[in-house]
Every structure is written in C-alpha cells, then in structure tokens.
Amino acid sequence: MKKLLDELIEKNRHLTKKGKVADYIPALKKANSKDLGICIIDMKGNIYTSGEYKTKFTIQSISKTLSLMLAIMDNGVEKVFSKVGMEPTGDAFNSMYKLEMPDVYKPLNPMINAGAIVVTSLIKGESSEEKFERILNFFRKITCNNKLNLNEEVYLSEKETGNKNVAMAYLLKDMGILEGDVEEILDIYFKQCSIEVDCIDIANIGLFLANRGKILKTGEAITTDYIARIVKTLMVTCGMYDFSGEFAIRIGIPAKSGVSGGIMASVPHRMGIGIYGPSLDEKGNSVAGYEVLEDLSKKLNLSIF
Numbered sequence: 001m002k003k004l005l006d007e008l009i010e011k012n013r014h015l016t017k018k019g020k021v022a023d024y025i026p027a028l029k030k031a032n033s034k035d036l037g038i039c040i041i042d043m044k045g046n047i048y049t050s051g052e053y054k055t056k057f058t059i060q061s062i063s064k065t066l067s068l069m070l071a072i073m074d075n076g077v078e079k080v081f082s083k084v085g086m087e088p089t090g091d092a093f094n095s096m097y098k099l100e101m102p103d104v105y106k107p108l109n110p111m112i113n114a115g116a117i118v119v120t121s122l123i124k125g126e127s128s129e130e131k132f133e134r135i136l137n138f139f140r141k142i143t144c145n146n147k148l149n150l151n152e153e154v155y156l157s158e159k160e161t162g163n164k165n166v167a168m169a170y171l172l173k174d175m176g177i178l179e180g181d182v183e184e185i186l187d188i189y190f191k192q193c194s195i196e197v198d199c200i201d202i203a204n205i206g207l208f209l210a211n212r213g214k215i216l217k218t219g220e221a222i223t224t225d226y227i228a229r230i231v232k233t234l235m236v237t238c239g240m241y242d243f244s245g246e247f248a249i250r251i252g253i254p255a256k257s258g259v260s261g262g263i264m265a266s267v268p269h270r271m272g273i274g275i276y277g278p279s280l281d282e283k284g285n286s287v288a289g290y291e292v293l294e295d296l297s298k299k300l301n302l303s304i305f
C-alpha cells in the first residue's frame with residue numbers, strides 16, 4: 001500500500017500547478033501550492049502515508065460533517081432537518097441564490113455554508129465559549145487527537161473578511177431559520193472551520209464514519225450507525241459542492257472537501273482517507289487530491305456503487 005501511495009503522489013504532483021490556493025480568506029494564501037499528501041487508515045488500524053501528510057491545514061468545510069453529527073445528537077434528526085434540507089443545490093458552496101427562490105424556506109443542505117451556519121447555531125451550550133469547547137472536544141475525540149486546536153490567524157482572517165457568510169446569516173435570521181445572536185453564531189462557525197488538522201486527523205474522521213460511528217481503537221460508540229449513515233449519504237450527494245454528481249460517478253466514495261485543500265473520504269467497512277493539496281480547481285476542490293483519489297478508487301476498487 002505504501003508503495004502505491006508513493007506512486008500516486010508522484011504521478012499526480014505536477015497537477016498541483018493547474019489550480020490555485022484559496023485567497024478569499026487571506027491567511028489561506030500562505031499555503032504551499034505544491035504540497036500533496038495522503039493518509040489511509042484501514043479497519044485493522046494500519047496507517048499508510050505519503051507526501052506532505054504531516055502538513056497542518058485548517059479543516060474548513062470538512063468540519064460540516066462533524067458539526068452536523070453533534071447538532072443531530074443535541075436536537076434529534078427531525079429538529080435539525082426542519083431547519084435545513086437534504087437536497088443537493090448544484091450551486092457553489094457559498095451561494096445564496098436559492099435562499100431567495102419562492103418556496104425555499106431553508107438552506108437546501110448542511111454541506112453548503114448557509115446550511116452549515118444553521119447547523120452550528122443548533123449546537124448546545126450555555127455560552128459561545130462552551131459551544132465551541134464542545135465542538136473542539138467532539139473533533140478531538142473523533143480524530144483521536146487531543147492536541148487539535150484553533151488556528152487563530154485563519155480564524156481572525158475569516159472573521160474579518162467573511163462578508164458573504166455574514167450577509168447569508170442575517171438573511172437566514174430574517175427568514176426565521178437562524179435563532180439567536182447572529183454574530184455569536186458566525187464566530188463559532190468561523191472557529192469551527194479554523195480547527196487545525198493534518199491528513200492523519202481527517203483519515204481518522206473517515207475511518208470513524210466507515211466504522212459506523214465508533215472509534216476503531218476503543219470500540220466506543222460516539223454516535224449511532226444511523227447518524228453516521230446520514231452524514232455519509234450527504235457526503236455522496238453534496239460533499240464535493242457542485243461537482244458531487246461527477247465525483248460520485250468517477251470515484252464513488254463518500255467524501256467532503258474544504259477550501260484549504262483537504263479531502264476527507266470514507267469507504268464504508270474498509271478505510272478512512274485523508275488527502276491534502278491546497279491547489280484548488282474552480283469548484284474549490286483539491287485539483288491533484290481529486291486525481292489521487294480517483295486513481296486510488298480505480299486501483300483498489302473502492303466505489304460503493
């Protein structure tokens with residue numbers, strides 16, 4: 001396996017030149033566009049790595065999978081999905097377009113920013129500090145990494161420049177979907193996106209989902225099989241933004257990407273995969289990371305379809 005990963009990283013590294021590092025959050029510009037790394041953890045707990053798998057990056061949209069689990073555990077499936085839908089949008093992750101359409105009275109799914117902001121607003125806690133603490137502890141548990149922490153620079157950078165998310169959140173408040181203090185909710189959302197991880201951490205998230213909501217090492221059930229299934233299903237239909245349909249055909253693995261270049265993938269009953277490559281295509285997915293995953297899926301026959 002190690003040899004295969006080394007080969008795939010070398011084969012696809014030149015593709016990093018094709019894309020561009022995200023710059024709408026200024027602190028993300030600092031990433032090295034040539035980086036490409038991978039980690040796979042199988043159901044026996046074997047860890048295989050290659051390339052820049054140790055490089056730290058912020059979790060960004062991959063966090064939407066974990067916050068959704070926590071919000072459902074706090075409120076139940078019914079309450080959460082009364083405020084956010086289950087349907088793909090076919091629009092960009094930060095689009096507000098459909099929120100203004102007739103008959104649309106809630107964000108279409110939890111993997112777009114509008115939906116994720118609503119999900120974060122549902123996470124329980126006495127204060128905003130406690131809410132974020134709960135999120136951070138939940139992420140630490142699932143990644144099996146107690147050292148996970150906030151990247152303060154990225155958080156402040158997004159807080160300063162995240163005007164579109166601010167606009168979206170106020171619109172959601174006006175629609176009666178978002179309850180509570182908008183600025184406080186956004187602050188928690190920006191922090192949640194700025195938790196720093198590496199490929200091993202996100203492979204552990206994929207493994208946790210592949211293992212149906214249980215920590216592989218300890219057997220501890222953190223969430224239910226049903227909730228893990230909801231998340232994996234939304235990853236298939238909406239996880240790669242408006243590229244999810246083609247992704248499902250070409251790769252066929254539940255996956256979630258983030259603008260800092262991470263892709264977290266979960267092959268049910270088989271493995272968790274974490275990929276990092278900050279050079280992005282026009283949809284906001286890791287350009288070389290995507291190709292690595294496609295090659296891997298073909299070589300190991302990973303498509304679930």
Ligand SMILES: NC(=O)CC[C@H](N)C(=O)O
Nearest residue numbers: 060061093113193258259
């Ligand atoms: N696609 C992403 O990773 C987006 C997350 C980012 N924090 C944002 O809200 O814009």
